[in-house]
Amino acid sequence: MLTLLCPCCGVQADETELAPGGEAHLKRYGPGSTDDDFEGYLFMRENPRGVHFERWRHANGCGKWFLAARDTVTLEVYGTYSAQTTEPPEHIKEAITAKHPGWSWREFA
Amino acid sequence: MSEPVSPLMNARYEGLVTIEEIGPMGMITLRGDLAATDLRRAATAPTGVEMPQMREASTADGKGILWMSPDEVLVLCAYADVPGTVQSMTDALVGTHALVANVSDARAVFRLTGANVREVLAKLSPADLSPEGLPLGEVKRTRMAQVPAAFWLESEEEATVICFRSVADYVMGLLKTAAHPASAVGFF
Ligand SMILES: [Zn+2]
Numbered sequence: 001m002l003t004l005l006c007p008c009c010g011v012q013a014d015e016t017e018l019a020p021g022g023e024a025h026l027k028r029y030g031p032g033s034t035d036d037d038f039e040g041y042l043f044m045r046e047n048p049r050g051v052h053f054e055r056w057r058h059a060n061g062c063g064k065w066f067l068a069a070r071d072t073v074t075l076e077v078y079g080t081y082s083a084q085t086t087e088p089p090e091h092i093k094e095a096i097t098a099k100h101p102g103w104s105w106r107e108f109a
Numbered sequence: 110m111s112e113p114v115s116p117l118m119n120a121r122y123e124g125l126v127t128i129e130e131i132g133p134m135g136m137i138t139l140r141g142d143l144a145a146t147d148l149r150r151a152a153t154a155p156t157g158v159e160m161p162q163m164r165e166a167s168t169a170d171g172k173g174i175l176w177m178s179p180d181e182v183l184v185l186c187a188y189a190d191v192p193g194t195v196q197s198m199t200d201a202l203v204g205t206h207a208l209v210a211n212v213s214d215a216r217a218v219f220r221l222t223g224a225n226v227r228e229v230l231a232k233l234s235p236a237d238l239s240p241e242g243l244p245l246g247e248v249k250r251t252r253m254a255q256v257p258a259a260f261w262l263e264s265e266e267e268a269t270v271i272c273f274r275s276v277a278d279y280v281m282g283l284l285k286t287a288a289h290p291a292s293a294v295g296f297f
Contacts, residue, residue, distance in 0.1 A: 008179050009164060009250075014235035017251055060252040062178035 004056060007080050008064035021055030024067045025087060025106070049073055051096055051103050053088060056080075069096060113188060116217050116277035124288035126223035130281060134218045135186040136271075137195055141207030143180060151201040151209075152184055155194045166248045166261040175248050175261070183271075188213055217277035219270040219284065226268040227297045230260060232287040239297065240265075254283050 002015040023045050029037040046052065052072050057065050067085065069078040069092050078095040081088070088108055096103050103109065115132040122128040141148045149160045152174050161167040161176040168174075173185040186194050191211050198209045221229060231238035233253040243249050243262065250259045253272065256279060260270040272280045286292075 011164070011249075012237070016235055060257050061250045063181075064178060 002070075002075055002077075004066075004068050004070075004077060005080050006058040006061060006064070007066050007082055008058065009062035011058070011061055013058055013061055017058065017060040019057040019059040021057055021065065024053040024055050025108075046106060048105065051078075051100055051105050053105060053108075055083065071099075113214075116274045117281055120281055122281070122285045122288065124285065124290045125225040125293055126221045126229050126288050128281070128284045128288060129220045129222075130217065130277065131220050132218045133188040133213060134216075135184075135188045135191040135194065136211075136213045136216055137184040137186070137191065137198065138177075138181065138210045138212050139184055139198065139207065140181045141202070141205065143176075143182065145205060145207075147202055147205040148207055151198040151207070152182055154201065155186060155190075155197055156184060161248075164247050164249075166246050168246075168263070175259070177248070177250065177259075183212075215274055217272055217274045217280065219272075219280065221268040221270065221284070221288075222266060224266055225288070225293065225297075226262065226266060228294055229284065229287045230268060230270075231296065232292075232294075233283050234258070253280060256280065 003012050004018060006013050026041060029041040050071055050073055052070060054068050055065060056068055065083040066080050067083055068080045069088060070076060079092045081092060113133045115130055117130040120130045139152055153160055156172040156174055158167045158169050158173055161174050161182065164176055166173060166175050168185065171187060175183040175185065177183050191213055195209055195211050202209065227238045234251045236249050236251040237243060245262050245264060248259055248261045252258060256272060256276045258270055258272045258280065260268055262268045
């Protein structure tokens with residue numbers, strides 16, 4: 001059973017109360033961008049075995065979006081944090097490093 | 110004018126708990142900056158209760174304010190008072206970025222009474238229904254089986270459940286099943 005702490009309302013929400021929103025920290029490339037950047041934004045996704053960053057929405061709850069760092073193998077949750085961030089906060093990175101020294105995910109490490 | 114009625118015509122069931130479909134109840138959604146003075150005044154003036162803290166149900170004498178999300182509260186009042194309350198809230202919020210919407214007819218409300226209210230709700234929701242997980246007076250927005258619902262406990266023997274009107278019959282069915290006299294678990 002996967003539960004995530006919603007940082008917007010403080011509820012430890014069950015997976016069935018949440019709506020998954022795919023990968024976190026995507027940078028949007030729109031009109032005027034190169035074909036490669038646009039393709040990457042639309043289609044290219046990480047599919048890691050291990051550390052991953054995701055968007056979730058507290059759908060059967062406060063309704064807000066937030067971000068989560070977790071492990072796709074063990075389901076360990078390293079932390080959840082505000083959706084209004086462009087990169088994982090330092091305390092989240094530290095929590096991951098404690099379990100996975102030398103981890104990396106896209107441009108983050 | 111035709112009489113307003115609740116979706117299940119105040120259906121009632123007695124089992125592990127007594128389930129009553131109550132209402133019609135006045136429910137007004139208020140969205141905006143919950144810290145803004147104008148908005149807090151708009152919510153507290155017609156209800157006479159304190160502005161709720163995060164996840165809190167602030168209720169008294171059939172009126173109240175429920176914390177729904179970081180930018181939303183639900184104002185409770187008598188059904189007949191809704192038009193006047195919406196008007197006074199709207200007037201109080203002129204110039205403030207906010208939303209006031211009468212959602213009374215979009216919802217159904219149930220009152221559960223009896224010693225097993227935590228157990229009956231726990232059978233239907235993934236939420237933590239222990240006294241630590243859901244203290245008295247805290248609103249829990251969650252799901253009941255397959256539909257969204259919100260509830261709070263006024264006491265260890267009284268809970269109020271709100272769901273969408275379109276699923277009122279489904280939720281009554283869920284509650285009746287969970288409150289079947291032969292289905293006691295005795296977990297709490
Ligand atoms: Zn939430």
